[in-house]
Amino acid sequence: MARSIFIFNTHDLPHRAGEMREYQLDLKITEPVGVDLLAVKPGEVIEVDLRVQSVDEGVLATARVMATATGECTRCLKPISWPIDENFTELYYYEISTNKSANKRGSKSSKADDIDLEEDDLSFMVGDEIDLEPAIRDAVILNLAVNPLCTEDCPGLEEKQGENWSYLPEVESETPADQRWAALKDFPLKN
Numbered sequence: 001m002a003r004s005i006f007i008f009n010t011h012d013l014p015h016r017a018g019e020m021r022e023y024q025l026d027l028k029i030t031e032p033v034g035v036d037l038l039a040v041k042p043g044e045v046i047e048v049d050l051r052v053q054s055v056d057e058g059v060l061a062t063a064r065v066m067a068t069a070t071g072e073c074t075r076c077l078k079p080i081s082w083p084i085d086e087n088f089t090e091l092y093y094y095e096i097s098t099n100k101s102a103n104k105r106g107s108k109s110s111k112a113d114d115i116d117l118e119e120d121d122l123s124f125m126v127g128d129e130i131d132l133e134p135a136i137r138d139a140v141i142l143n144l145a146v147n148p149l150c151t152e153d154c155p156g157l158e159e160k161q162g163e164n165w166s167y168l169p170e171v172e173s174e175t176p177a178d179q180r181w182a183a184l185k186d187f188p189l190k191n
Contacts, residue, residue, distance in 0.1 A: 005029065006133035010052055010059055010125070015094075019054040033140050038071035038082055038148045040140060048136065058093040058125060061132065065139040074147045075156035082148060086139040092123045092130040 005027045013021050025048040032039040033046065040046060049064040069082040123134070 004131070004133065006131055006136060007129050008050070008052075008061075008132055009129050011128040013052050013054055013059065013128075015054055017054055017056050021052050023050045023052070024048070025050055027136075033067075033137055034069050034071075034144055035141060035146075037074060038069045038080075038144045040067045040069050040084070044068070046136060046140070048132070050132075052130075055091070058091060059130060060089065060091050061130060061135070062089045063087065063132070063135070063139075065136055067140065069140070069144060071148055073150040073154055075149060075154045078150045080148055080150050082144060084140055084143045086143045088135045088139045090123055090132075090135045092125045094125055095127070096124070 008023075008025075010021075013019055027046045027048060029040060029044060029046060030042055032041055034040055044067065047066040049066075051062045053060045053062070065084065065086050065088065067084045069084055071080060071082070072078065073080050123131070
């Protein structure tokens with residue numbers, strides 16, 4: 001199995017609190033990142049300006065994620081592109097050994113005891129490696145529109161012919177009047 005492009009090795013970063021390194025990554029993705037209607041397509045590049053910093057518990061990763069998602073307008077199905085520029089901050093905890101030898105002699109609680117291992121949203125390092133994929137996916141997906149539109153006032157498609165309303169001549173683009181409301185057409189309104 002090929003190594004994931006989202007795995008980042010922090011071996012250059014000393015394990016002393018306060019140490020910091022900055023990197024610029026261009027991740028050429030192999031599978032879509034996004035939702036069905038709008039996603040960064042395979043073969044596209046996600047740019048990541050990454051800063052990793054040693055802290056007592058592990059490595060703090062702060063990044064700016066930039067990419068362009070493509071898809072279709074939900075009303076008229078025209079192709080659209082959606083710029084993504086989002087930041088994230090994620091703490092990756094050092095690997096925790098299961099033995100509690102540090103706590104045998106009655107010493108104060110260790111850092112491992114302070115971390116709730118049952119919590120699902122914690123990220124852990126594997127050796128010197130951190131997996132940036134969940135944080136990058138969250139940054140991309142949370143930046144996308146649920147119902148993307150080519151323009152805010154996109155008229156959509158005409159229901160019988162399936163053509164875009166904005167391309168139809170003015171006469172054809174008028175919606176036919178519903179006969180049930182015809183009696184109210186000339187109803188006098190008082191202001």
